[in-house]
Amino acid sequence: MQRRDFLKAGAAGMALTLAQGSAQAQVEPRADVKGADAKDTPEDLSVVVIGVDGSDLSPAYVDEYQRSGADVWQYSGNVMDDSRFQKLNDFVDSPSSKITMAKSYSDILAAKRAGKVAMVVGCQDCMVFERAAKGNDWSVNPPTTTLPHYYEKGLRIANLAYNLSNSLGGGCLDPTTPLNRESRFLIGQMQEIGILVDVSHSSEQTSLDIIGMARRPVVVSHSNCQTLNDNPRNVSDRVIEGMAKTGGLIGVCPVDVFITWSRKDAPYAETGPFPPQATISRYVDIIDYLRRLVGIDHIGIGTDFTVPSGSTANFIPPPPSKSFLYPPEMGFNQPKGLRYVEGFDRVGGLPNVRAELERRGYTPEEMAKILGGNWMRVFREAWNA
DSSP states (O other): OOHHHHHHHTSTTHHHHHHOSOSSOOOSOOTTSTTTTOOOOHHHHTOOEEEEEOOOOOHHHHHHHHHHTOOEEEEEESSOOHHHHHHHHHHHTSTTOOEEEOOSHHHHHHHHHTTOEEEEEEESOGGGGSTTSTTOBTTSSSOBOSHHHHHHHTEEEEESOSSSOBTTBOBTTSTTOOOOHHHHHHHHHHHHHTOEEEOTTBOHHHHHHHHHHOSSOEEEEEEOBTTTOOOTTSBOHHHHHHHHHTTOOEEEOOBHHHHHOOGGGGGGTTTOOOOOOOOHHHHHHHHHHHHHHTOGGGEEEEEEEOOOOTTOOOOOOOOGGGOSSSOTTTOOOOTTOOOBBTTBSSGGGHHHHHHHHHHTTOOHHHHHIIIIIHHHHHHHHHOOO
């Protein structure tokens, strides 16, 4: 099917076929998954990608990207609607801008050649695509949805649900919630149209269901390993191994609580004792574990940074005892703002990660894969451009 025909038809035929199937995940290797055996190219390995950085838009932070050697700012908002895209466009289109919105793999390479940072846009909750959203019509077959509209605006990575379940699938706080008929259609449409599917905030069952129907790479954009730390925002080895079989990656996340705080600590979320701040060494321990579990080709950086601009306060999580979205088993009271790995709380800390990888004997090629090459390979395989 030609891409223009797909956009017009709203994933007719092909996406509907992809959207059907068993509710149970199939995570065995399949030869028909695009990207499962893809190889890196020299262009892939030349680019440094910071996965999932929701920091405030500011020229000073773009300058920090360039000083740290980062080429791609993968910006994700919880919900990306038209007004949010307008703000991004206003930022990247300013006369003195050193950043450009990338809608294709070649756009990223062109930005690097021009000495600019490339912005890849994602969303972490597809509430805007739910059936009540304007522009969706689920009464016709195949349905028409707003996904083509947001694809044209630049959406290139999307997660169905943010922690809590919605009508499209399970959030990580509802681990047994599966995909449904509507969400299977949307996942099929994303993969056909060229939007990379993310399961970082998704439930275990939703993640496995998505992996089971995948025909292109699937990513866990910014989470860590549940085996190493039993936090609800981390993912199981089963999900990680299934993701790797699609050709995807996991973006290792420097949010401190995902490394240091677990379900067993929940009773102490308000009073303490609180754990020591995670170090760069402990962060790279996660990379070591993943290299043993699924191999170097399935590891990236996924930061979840929330760096403020000017006098804007850093993101301050609500007290866990009062929060339904960020409960005690997910984190502890942080009245001074969200805490990250010591030395890696913004893009300027990237050289510290490089140094620790080098100290542990990672080769230049392995470091290039982790720091961006794997993300670039996944972009190339997941997108239609």
